Amino acid sequence: MTARPLSDTDRTRHRRLRAQGGTDRAELDAILAAGFLCHLGVLVDGSVLVIPTVYGSTGTDLYLHGSVASRSLIASPNSTVCVTITHIDGLVLARSVFEHGVNYRSAMIFGTPRPVDDPDEKLEGLRCLTEQSAPGQWEYARRPNRRELAATALLDLSLDEASVKIRTGPPDDGDGPDAALGLWAGVLPLHTGWGAPQPDPALPADIAAPPHIATRSGAPTA
């Protein structure tokens, strides 16, 4: 990959994980654990589609799901897809526009998804997907019945081929000639966090949000 995601600097680390070291693997795991949204790139009828979708990570595989009628889900098992997960941590505001950039953590996973048909594995995959974004909900909510399972397509994508890119830290022009300009430079951090749960208006007033939902309010997501 020589693709340039967001900024190229000395601090940008870009490593293929095909022959991964422990550190890179840990970075990949941390990026996956910090989110639940990915962008799935797949070729459908000769056109690239980039589809936002949720994922669940087992540590060795990603699960993706969707309607059995979804064109992108149907096309995915026949071709190599690219799944990208990106967390934005802040804007890098340098002295020069050229050195502006973004602090971020990003993972790209390449592979040919395997459709999951076995009902037990399908349930396990949906548990993984549910718990990725909403820990505790698999135990709390009503689980999928046979009809719902049949209506859901599940894909398994191995994490064997993945790369990680991370940029952290201040701008890179603090020791160059632009430092003499006397301009402010630094990072404007971006924070993401959960708000207070909003009850469904159809909900009876005596049903309170359970602790696994109520306690997330105010917590950062990534």
Added chain:
Amino acid sequence: MTARPLSDTDRTRHRRLRAQGGTDRAELDAILAAGFLCHLGVLVDGSVLVIPTVYGSTGTDLYLHGSVASRSLIASPNSTVCVTITHIDGLVLARSVFEHGVNYRSAMIFGTPRPVDDPDEKLEGLRCLTEQSAPGQWEYARRPNRRELAATALLDLSLDEASVKIRTGPPDDGDGPDAALGLWAGVLPLHTGWGAPQPDPALPADIAAPPHIATRSGAPTA
């Protein structure tokens, strides 16, 4: 597009903007204005790549940029790309796992990017890109010089072919049989906002963050 991004419900609106109405156009503009990060899907040597990158919107076009050495940027003008912008507004926590979903606003733009070579248009595109994420910085920071301009590839992607998907509101199973389960249901909102500016450690202590940066702290981004 019959792709299923995040959830399919009665409230999901999905409209092609090729023959757009005023409302759809306004929705697209609002989604673009609320962010600065997109995921660019492009075919490189037969493989789909999904690359996180920043954008600038003029209202009729998107500008994307990168290193002139970037494979994805070089490949893009030769093929149809898909650019997707996604804002996550919250988790939809229903009574059943099957009805779980995400509240989100998403735009997909399809087209064949045009490389921008004219120096004046290149500067205008970089101004647009800079101001998208960091309003005020084009006036404040040092602008690109001739060498920096030459090292930067700029692409222009028309917004003519785009689609928008939005999901809002509570879960959809409040009036079905699952309502009798007595489970809490609702939305867990996700908020994104700017933190306090972090000065570059190399910065002299007497240089304060200018108002266009300092005043963003605490403000939501989308």
